[in-house]
Amino acid sequence: MASPKYIKKYVRQALKDAVLRSAVDNATQSTVEARQEIIDQIPHWEGLRQKCHAIKKEVIDHLDRYLEQFEDQCIQNGIQVHWAIDGREAQDIILGIAREHHVQKVVKSKSLTTEEIQLNQKLIENGIETLETDLGEYIIQLMGQIPSHLVIPALHLTRKQIAKLFHEKIGNPYTEDPTELLKVARKKLREKFLSADMGITGVNFALAETGTICVIENEANAHLTLSLPNIHVAVMGIEKLIPGQKDLSYFLNLLAPNATGQKSSTFINLIGGPSREKYGEGPKEVHIVLLDNGRSNLLKDPKMREILSCIRCGACLNVCPVYQQIGGHAYGWVYMGPIGINLIPQYLGKAVGRYAPYLCSLCKACFETCPVRINLPGHILQNRKDIVQSGHSQWVEKIGMSVWGFCAKHPLFYRFVTWFPGKLQKLLLKEKPFLVPGYTRERAFASFDSKGFRKQFHRYLHQQDSFSKRS
Amino acid sequence: MDASRYKILEKIKAGTRIHSQIPSATDDFEKQIIDGLEAITPKGNQALVDQFKNELELVSGEFHLIRNDDEAAEWISQYLTKNKVNKWVISGETRCQQIADRIHQKMGGIELVETTQIGWPKRKTELADASVALVEASFAIADIGSLVFRCDQTRTSLPHFLSDCVIAIVEQKRLLANQHELFQKLSSEEMKHLFMMAGPSRTADIEKILILGVHGPRQVIVLMLAS
């Protein structure tokens, strides 16, 4: 798996990939437009955002209480609850369930939480056939990649690339027709659904009051995953809770427009226990794995814990100018875009995630967009600060800041240093920009003029002064 | 595992003891939402039906208003004949059974699978190649063109998800304005096994091109029984 340690390298590669950039740009723009069209029809959109923010705040600030309530209710519903402190423990729990039931085939529906814990690799290494069934996830599994978007995993691939992949890996006659490609996948996956022993899904929302989980989808693969095999395992981050069923409608109204630009997702599944005994079909056993994996650490920060409100809609990615340029793989992990760069240093540690929070221009488009009003830019700044304070900032930055600190403490020297580039520009470089190693490889450096801030500020003060004298 | 449970809860408790600095809301916004919903809900029964039809068609579903079960049986017979269907399935509601009986009195030669009469695991293999399913929805939701199925009524979800074409009957009196209304109506028990369906199964995973019928139905036809 890629690692956020190598972000700089991935970014450089992504910026050179014109096909990727245009694929990402097209996909994000169309989702942004579709989203806006829906929002324009909802007069209480802001009210919904505020309401959901408040509901999530309540849950996060009392997470222990809601988790215990949820666990109690699940047990009453006949659901088996497991707690996993980290990814490895979650993998072991799921592998244990699979072994206990002699599982040979697993079908999975899209779940970022299972991507986060690298569940597929673990099951496959242990001889269990594990297949993604969401079309996008299936494509990237065949490709041996990780998702490049929270909602549209294969967004970076063109149909030509997918056609070639299917032809090589599945062996069907070469076709670029999306409907034909879909038929190939449907046929292949239908067989797998019917013969799988275990289905693994994620969880979009979990209702604490009733011990019910909600799984949302468009393809119907999640429903087949949770209803055809004998065992259903749902993997959820501990933050996925909401209090009860009344709250669910608010979140459902927010999620689909933000995620896919739809008014509603096509299928919404509510599961409150095994159904085989009741209805003669569905799973015999339902297991829920409650995953911490760094989430409880976030609670220590009274502000940054807000990140746990994220409903993984992907809207912040679509509006992010940085994501639009580099796509998802450049971030090196399963979470990307504005939410990803907040989660990476928190979940993977500051050493590994030290570059992530810098993939941001602080334009604040994500904050304007986020359906649960997470102050993403504010948390990005805090993450940067934490990285500096923990000593993990880059050496160039450290030197740069100490030089600046020195200059700032010596006004005369500061004046010289800020006067000099303007002069140099005028004398030697004319209109040409300065070359800054590393920086100007992909961008142009703005040229300096001799009207520095100090001069302009003095002029402004002077104007204000004469204006007040006149009046 | 108990150790992990304890550790996680202890960490959470330690964290939540620190006073939260997530900004608090100044209002509970309930009224704003209710007012907003009311403002966009069409007034009158016919307008609500029109909204449902419109929304369903926007998500590639098909809508027909019919007067009674006889007319439904007639419509379905024609559909089965026209599409040369040789195997169709029904879900567990009495109405589906009655309509299927009427159809079979008139036309033989088509295999009918009564899902809830078949045991497991034969049920899934029997339904795997079904082309048409007749099901009944517990509710319809006008503002999103969605159908709601309560499993305690359908007693199965396989016809809904394994068939190529789903024909869903729903009574007009079961048409609700929105999901808020639905969740207020349902008890927590009824919410435990439930699914909603807004049109055919879809994906836009290949270059954002919309394709129907990925894993579930390619066609969803709603027959609304007029009140």
Ligand code: SF4
């Ligand atoms: S941070 Fe907000 S916009 Fe981004 S994925 Fe999470 S909920 Fe969506």
